[in-house]
Amino acid sequence: MSASVPAALPISGTEPVETQPPVAISAFRAFLSRLNDSLRNSLSERRPWPELADRSTFSKPESFSDATLRIRKNYSYFRVNYLMVIGVTLAFSLIFHPFSLLLLLGLLFSWIILYLFRPADQPLIIFGRTFSDRETLGILVIFSIFVIFLTSVGSLIISAIMLGFGLVCAHGAFRAPDDLFLDDQEPAATGFLSFIGGAASNAVTATVPTISNTRI
DSSP states (O other): OOOOOOOOOOOOOOOOOOOOOSSOHHHHHHHHHHHHHHHHHHHTTOOOHHHHTOGGGBOOOSSHHHHHHHHHHHHHHSHHHHHHHHHHHHHHHHHTOHHHHHHHHHHHHHHIIIIITOOTTSOEEETTEEEOHHHHHHHHHHHHHHHHHSSHHHHHHHHHHHHHHHHHHHHHHHBOGGGOOOOTTSOSOOOTTHHHHHHHHHHHHHHHHHHHHHHO
């Protein structure tokens, strides 16, 4: 008597589903690479710090117009150093206020994950509701206004920037620029945000095609 062979149970073949990361990695890496290159090129223009802090060059300005002229000339020469001083002042202010730092980081990562580098084929779904790109943008704008203007983040950032600006103006007014070799072709007065704006705009401009491809 032959032993009965049990029937084989049907097994449904399930293919592994590839899950995409919540952020477009290629676009994000390209943005970081371009931003890093822009910052490196800009920081290469900084002047030696001993030259900035040379005590033999400090003297009291003769008048307000003389102080203004000194600030313009010193800023034209020490532009990157001055912006680094303002950046360090802002960084220390945020470090000593961890709650504001966490709010600011949360706002930054919200923009990165939910809108700027979110893959186009992954809609934003919250509590079963799908949000369009326009709705997501509106929510992020409202959240940004709340964080910056209705919490301590905005006042902290403004006070830190004003403190750094005051330090820069004080240094520029009391340092005699007679020993500086200024380029006559370089404008003496440019915006304090030109360095940051230039670096960021170069990085964004170079990365826009990559980001656009991920959202099409």
